[in-house]
Amino acid sequence: MKSRALLIEFDSDVALQRARTELSDDGWTALDTFTPTPPDDDETAPAIYPRSLPFAALIGGLIGGVGCFAMECYAAMVSYPIDVAGRPDASLIAFVPPALETSLLGIALGVVIAFLFAARLPRFHHPLFDVEDFANASDNRYFLLVDANDGRRDRLHDTLRTLRAVSVHEVRDV
Amino acid sequence: MSAQNAIAARVADIAQQTRWQRPGHIAAWSALVLLIALAASLAMLLAKGTGIWGIDRPVMWSFAIANYVWWIGMGMAGTFISAALLLLRQDWRASVNRFAEAMTVFAVSVSGLFPIFHLGRPWFFYWVAPYPNAMGTWPQWRSSLTWDFFAISAYLVVSILYWYLGMLPDLATLRDTASTRRQRYFYGFLALGWRGARMQWRAHATAARLLAGLAVPLVFSVHTMVGLDFSQGIVNGWHSSLFGPLFVAGALFSGFAMTLVLAILLRRAFALDQLITDGDLDRLAKLLLAVGVVVAYCYAVEVFMPFYSGDAQEIATTTARFHGPYAWVYWLTMICNVAVPQALWWPSVRHNRAALFGIGIAVVAGMWLERFMLIVTSLYRTYLPATEGRFYPTVWDWLLLSGSIGLFIALFLLFVRLLPVVSIFELRKRREQTA
Numbered sequence: 068m069k070s071r072a073l074l075i076e077f078d079s080d081v082a083l084q085r086a087r088t089e090l091s092d093d094g095w096t097a098l099d100t101f102t103p104t105p106p107d108d109d110e111t112a113p114a115i116y117p118r119s120l121p122f123a124a125l126i127g128g129l130i131g132g133v134g135c136f137a138m139e140c141y142a143a144m145v146s147y148p149i150d151v152a153g154r155p156d157a158s159l160i161a162f163v164p165p166a167l168e169t170s171l172l173g174i175a176l177g178v179v180i181a182f183l184f185a186a187r188l189p190r191f192h193h194p195l196f197d198v199e200d201f202a203n204a205s206d207n208r209y210f211l212l213v214d215a216n217d218g219r220r221d222r223l224h225d226t227l228r229t230l231r232a233v234s235v236h237e238v239r240d241v
Numbered sequence: 242m243s244a245q246n247a248i249a250a251r252v253a254d255i256a257q258q259t260r261w262q263r264p265g266h267i268a269a270w271s272a273l274v275l276l277i278a279l280a281a282s283l284a285m286l287l288a289k290g291t292g293i294w295g296i297d298r299p300v301m302w303s304f305a306i307a308n309y310v311w312w313i314g315m316g317m318a319g320t321f322i323s324a325a326l327l328l329l330r331q332d333w334r335a336s337v338n339r340f341a342e343a344m345t346v347f348a349v350s351v352s353g354l355f356p357i358f359h360l361g362r363p364w365f366f367y368w369v370a371p372y373p374n375a376m377g378t379w380p381q382w383r384s385s386l387t388w389d390f391f392a393i394s395a396y397l398v399v400s401i402l403y404w405y406l407g408m409l410p411d412l413a414t415l416r417d418t419a420s421t422r423r424q425r426y427f428y429g430f431l432a433l434g435w436r437g438a439r440m441q442w443r444a445h446a447t448a449a450r451l452l453a454g455l456a457v458p459l460v461f462s463v464h465t466m467v468g469l470d471f472s473q474g475i476v477n478g479w480h481s482s483l484f485g486p487l488f489v490a491g492a493l494f495s496g497f498a499m500t501l502v503l504a505i506l507l508r509r510a511f512a513l514d515q516l517i518t519d520g521d522l523d524r525l526a527k528l529l530l531a532v533g534v535v536v537a538y539c540y541a542v543e544v545f546m547p548f549y550s551g552d553a554q555e556i557a558t559t560t561a562r563f564h565g566p567y568a569w570v571y572w573l574t575m576i577c578n579v580a581v582p583q584a585l586w587w588p589s590v591r592h593n594r595a596a597l598f599g600i601g602i603a604v605v606a607g608m609w610l611e612r613f614m615l616i617v618t619s620l621y622r623t624y625l626p627a628t629e630g631r632f633y634p635t636v637w638d639w640l641l642l643s644g645s646i647g648l649f650i651a652l653f654l655l656f657v658r659l660l661p662v663v664s665i666f667e668l669r670k671r672r673e674q675t676a
Binding site: 135146162171181190202 | 245246249371377378379380381382383385387388391392394395396398399402403406409410413414416417418429430433434435436437438439440441442443444445446447448450451452455458459462463466469666669670673
């Protein structure tokens, strides 16, 4: 949590990415970007990230699949065995279909829960929402958040003008 | 505040501003009338029991199960189309995935009505679920009915999650363009506070990829489970390992056809020519044709296998389909599902929206006929000549079928009225990349 930060608004992704590199050359620390479409530079990033998502998928799948299979075995062999024409109580192959479906369900739930943690959602209020222009972050504006406590302030005005920033807001406690 | 970006503005407008024209009103009113039919037929069913339908020994399944399989089949395609195209990096999915996923969720929800109300005592449907109960009983795990319950419940939950997750960034757009307080609260709540932060986008893309990888096998397993409802028994015409692939292919076939029909309707109703292009319809039509060929192959195998096995009963069931009392259903199925889609080989047909619409409707209707044909022609005469009987639908059968269509239309109209019908952020990304 930074006490003071600058929220800089651009009208294109290209301008945003240029600003990111130029401002970091000037010693500013980029904290985050807020864009209406997925950022472009993700091409270089690993396809599966953060790793907590596939891990949660594994855990969810194991809980769903093994849990359901164990429940079926307990139900059919211990708790409530039914003799159907002498067939074995442990009809293991017949137990697979429900266990398969619950493991797929567990994977999906695991992925979604891990996603919510990774994306820090739900969070209905955020200090950035106080900035009126920030509503455009889901429309046609690209925002860069930099730490206001470092970087060269003397050149900031000129840099932002050459970078064609639309506006700059100071925000607190983000 | 209205959106500046053209795509966002167009889509947000449909959900928040656009006043519906005459076709929209006609659709809404017909949905209402059909919903009343649904309510009436369900009330009658609860009061009198399943005897109001045309079912009787030996045909105890008929409409209810045909409707169920038909709806759930259409419910397979949306998630599949969206997931498979994501995994194959086909960026044209952006035009179709959202409403196809919505179609999936609604079709699966509608399909769930039928097995429940077919139970006779529908208020006990939860007995299929394992839960601690005073009777000390458990579900019968060896029964495909129990498997089906698990498959459909899991599929419904996963489809909703997949649909909703994909919609999050667009819900944020609608939240930020909302003009009234009520809209802001509605979309604000649904958007969960999405900000488009870097980490959010990355986690979103990863979750979408993982869920897509999961959804493809899920679709195949769920509809195979529906096929097992049939093939687990020894009824002639059903007891075949073909039923898994036949049902999956048939499900995708009807679902693609429905997606095509909805795409054409949406495009027409809201002038979405720029978002759902002719090229997208062409690709959808090619998909429909491809899966149609698989379906035709399955039909051929279905005829071949009884003769290959030499089983007298299987052969009798098959030949009775050709020229028995329900032969017209069989041949109508073949016309709708095998003959008509062959027109899609011609590019001129694929670029003719009226023709595509007609073919889509023919396939959707043909797939219902196929379900009906499979059920009734296998049940009306079994191993004992003495048990032969006929099925004739009653007015309540028809009312329930049309009522379910009304429920689907109503849900879909609500979706169009309230939520983003196409994926805003994906379409923009696609435009940016092609630009």
